[in-house]
Amino acid sequence: MKELSLNILDVAKNSVKAQAALIEISVVEENGVRTLTIKDDGCGMSPDFLSRVTDPFTTTRTTRPVGMGLPLLKLAAEQAEGELSIESKQGEGHGTTVRATFNTDHLDCVPLGDFAGTAVTLIQGSPDIDFDFIWRTPEGEKRVSTREMREVLGDVPLDSPEVLSWVSESLNEPFENEK
Secondary structure (H helix, E strand, C coil): CCCHHHHHHHHHHHHHHCCCCEEEEEEEEECCEEEEEEEECCCCCCHHHHHHCCCCCCCCCCCCCCCCHHHHHHHHHHHCCCCEEEEEECCCCCEEEEEEEEECCCCCCCCCCCHHHHHHHHHHHCCCCEEEEEEEECCEEEEEEHHHHHHHHCCCCCCCHHHHHHHHHHHHCCCCCCC
């Protein structure tokens, strides 16, 4: 994938399929390293599936025998002198955490891409799921929480055009310390 935001979309859609009620997505850029973390409270993966999940021929899809999302994320991280780690647990305390690191100064580091567009797509496609989006750089931090939005908006649907426009504008506005 040419942009990290597309990997985020792919992994988060897997969290939705895993029946997560809360999906936390953070991108933290500091000291020349970009760390992407996607954490959910979904059903988790069995130890056997977890051990094979970065193999392109391991997938839960029934339409084709390959799953390229996590293998491509792993490749992108490794090409930028980073790494991919995945923790997952079934049963009590279930859920999955995917973490990828990238050396942002590396020639092969993929750009973040349209983080705001990814957030809007996820909220629009799954308006009943809670999402927390965090994007932090040395210039500042941006946060959007659908739980907080629900508290403020009450019965206003999160997938309404006005709400989605606000999410996009919030994540696209300059960082707090930018001039």
